[in-house]
Amino acid sequence: MSKHRQSRRDRRRAARNATTMAAPLAAEAPDATAEVSETSEAVAEAVRRTSTGLLSASVLMAAGTIVSRISGFVRSALIFAAIGSSLNADIFTGANTIPNALYILVAGGIFNVVLVPQLVRAMKNDSDGGEAYAQRIVTLGLLVLGIATVVLVIATPLLVRLVFDHRLFDPGNEDALSSAYALMRYCLPQVFFYGAFVLVGQILNSRGRFGPMMWAPIANNLISCAILVTYIVVYGSSNGSDGFTSGQEILLGVGSTVGIAVQALVLVPYLRAAGFHYRPRFDFRGVGLGHTLKLGAWTLAFILVNQVMFVVITRISTSAGLLALADGDADPAGTTVYASAFLITQVPHGVITVSLVTATMPLISRLAAQGDLRAMRSEIQSNIRLVLALLAPIAVAVFALSEPLGTLVASWGAMEGRTEAVSTTIAAFAPAIIFFSLHYMSLRGFYALEDTRTPFFLQLVLATVNIALAVAFATRVDPQAISSVLAIAYGCAYLVGSLLAITVLSFRIGPVLDWSALGFLARLVPACLVAGAVILACGNLLAEPLGLDGDDKVTALVTLVVFGGLGAAAFLVMAFLLRIREVTTVLRTIARR
Structure with missing residues (x-):
């Protein structure tokens, strides 16, 4: 073997060892997207520096996500307090959720999972550090989003018929149907602002500025809470099924659309800092955009499948309020209950998994580009071990503490004392906390x-x-249980998907x-x-002696803090005894930060 080939093999081995041996949870390092030279020695050194900074970036993003999710909890509680959980609430929730789903269908998959690797490569290979490429991407993206938003607003009647259960169009529901049309039109411009937010955020991420994208949703939540x-x-609190007035629809x-617009605008100053x-650029040909769009074709198909699933689940969940209205039932568990429980159980994923994956995606993409599998x-x-070490105990705690969680989030206004369906749905979503994140991380490898x-x-x-599971389950239960069985179907699907x-x-x-x-x-x-076991035992043995057996x-x-704290302490003790080093490493890093 020649000395040149031996030296090259040694350099590749050094690069691999640098990544394998470097602790991914250490404290300080340069930006994750620092430019890497073509030599294997520089790759090894960059990987060493990047690996040691991943948790620092993740902690910053997690902090922003925590604050954002707390404000999101307040927003969910205010929705229950203002408009309850019946048909009116489901109409608003559906109309306000669809724009995000449609943005994802139009361009979100390409923006989220294709552009970061392409931006990193452009930063590495282009003489201008990828700035012209990013300018073209932003220009093309805004054009597509603007045209798509106009088309979608025009297609509002079709979208309402597609998304909402067919019973909404029955005689007697004219007022509710009118509100669905109006709210959908007012909310659909969010598609443009969601796209602008992600475009700007991904450019910041590719330049190692992870924090702003995680903190910006707080502005949206604050505006939503004020609304x-x-x-x-x-107008006071209600839990109605007869639609909204024109003033309520506008408000x-x-x-809601103003909140999403502000969320996008607050990122703009960070671009210059990065x-x-x-500046707009329309010279799209010959700069590699075809490669990006080719990659995005399969991603668009992926998103299309996802949105078909979303529409089916939304139609099933909106049927709860309509069935309850026909039966005279005042406590359905439909779209609003399902969405609120989903939001709660997605907090660990957003705080832990998304923060970590966002920080590590440039590194993983760079290793893949170098062929260092x-x-x-x-x-x-x-990443998987770290996420499981943090998410698994949280999932157990969410299941064990689902009743006080439901009370804290939903027992407001017209919903006070009527949160059983919310608590049950939270418990049903608990296993999905683990399976969704596993699936999410695995796909990032591809x-x-x-x-x-x-x-x-x-x-x-x-x-x-x-x-298949959602349809099979939902047709066999009462309206009060529809959101719970949909959550079970969701968890089963992601178990299969992650494996x-x-x-x-x-x-x-x-x-x-x-x-x-x-x-x-x-x-x-x-x-x-x-x-x-500690959380459940405390709930059964100590709740009454401590005066924690009420439903206020x-x-x-107090129950969440006390019993959750005891459960957390028990887990940390077991983690120390069983030498689960991922947990102890995180604790040490957070303490240093």
């Missing part, structure tokens, strides 16, 4: 490999399972779940079971 408080002051619909100066697999394995085809087929299987995704990814990069991972799970599971919001908050 709902204004609604309560002006709720236009106010060194990016935007061993180092890439090691990084993904580390995207780093620039494989958008495989995730499409994986999502096709997942959506089929979710829809399938990990299996297929293992064929590409090597075993993701190896013997060390099984050993990790053998230590994590008993630690979580002990924590869950103060009692619920």
Whole structure:
């Protein structure tokens, strides 16, 4: 073997070892998107520096996400207080949710999972650090979003018929149907602002500025909260099914859209701070956009499958309010209950998984581009172990504490004392906290490999399972249980999806779940079971002696803090005894930060 070939092999081995051995949860490092030279020695050094900074970036993003989610909780509570959980609430929730789904259908998949690797490559390879490429992307994106938004507003009647259950069009529901049309029109411009927000945010992420995108939604939540408080002051609380007045529709619909617009605008000043100066560019040909769009074709198909699933679930959930109206039932569990419970159980995913994956995606993409699959697999394995170590005990706690969680979020205004359906739905969503994040992380491995085809087929299987189970379950229960069985169907679908995704990814990069991972799970599971048992035992044995057996919001908050704290302490003790190092490393890093 020549000295040149031996030296090159040694350099590749050094690069792999630098990633495999470097602790991914250390404290300080430069930006994750620092420019990397073509030599293997520089790659190894960049990987060393980047790996040590991942948790620092993740902690910053997690902090923003926590504050954002807390404000989101307040917003959910205000929705229950202002308009309850019956048909009116489902109409508003549906109209306000659809724009995000439509944005994702139009362009979100391309913006979210294709552009970051492409932007990183442009920053590395282009003489201007990728600025011209990013300018073209922003110009093209805004054009597509603007045209799509106009078309969607014109197509409002079709969208309402597509999204809402067919019973909404029956005689006697004319007022509710009119409100659905109005709210949809007022909310659909959000599609443009969602797209602008993600476009700007992904440019910031590709330049290592992860925090602003995580903190910006707080502005939207604050505006939404102000709108709902204004609604309560002006119109009072209700839990109706007869639609809204024109003034209520303007306040709720236009106010929600203003919140999304502000969310996008607050990111703009950070672009200049990140060194990016935007000017419109329309020279789209010959600059590699065709490659990006080719990758995005499969992603668009993936998103299409996802949105078909979303529409089916939305139609089923809106049927709860309409069935309850026909039966004279005042406590349906439809779209609003489902969405609020989903929001609660997505908090751990947003705080932990999204923060970590956003910080590590440039690194994983860079390793994939270098062909270092061993180092890439090691990084993904580390991420999975870290996320499971943090999410699994949270999922157990959410299940065990679902009753006080439901009380704290939903027992307001017209909903006070009527939160059983919310609590049950939260408990039903708890397993999905784990499975959704596993699936999410596995798909990022394919995207780093620039494989958008495989995730499409994986999502096709997942959506089929979710829809089949949702339809089968929902047709067999009363309106009060529809949101709960939909949550169970969701968790089952993501269990299947995560196992399938990990299996297929293992064929590409090597075993993701190896013997060390099984050993990790053998230590994590008993630690979580002990924590869950402590919470349940405290609830059964100590609630009455401590005066925590009531159903008011103060009692619920104290219960969450006291019994949740005891469960957390039990888990940390078990983590120390069983040597779950991911937990102790996180605690040390947070303490240093």
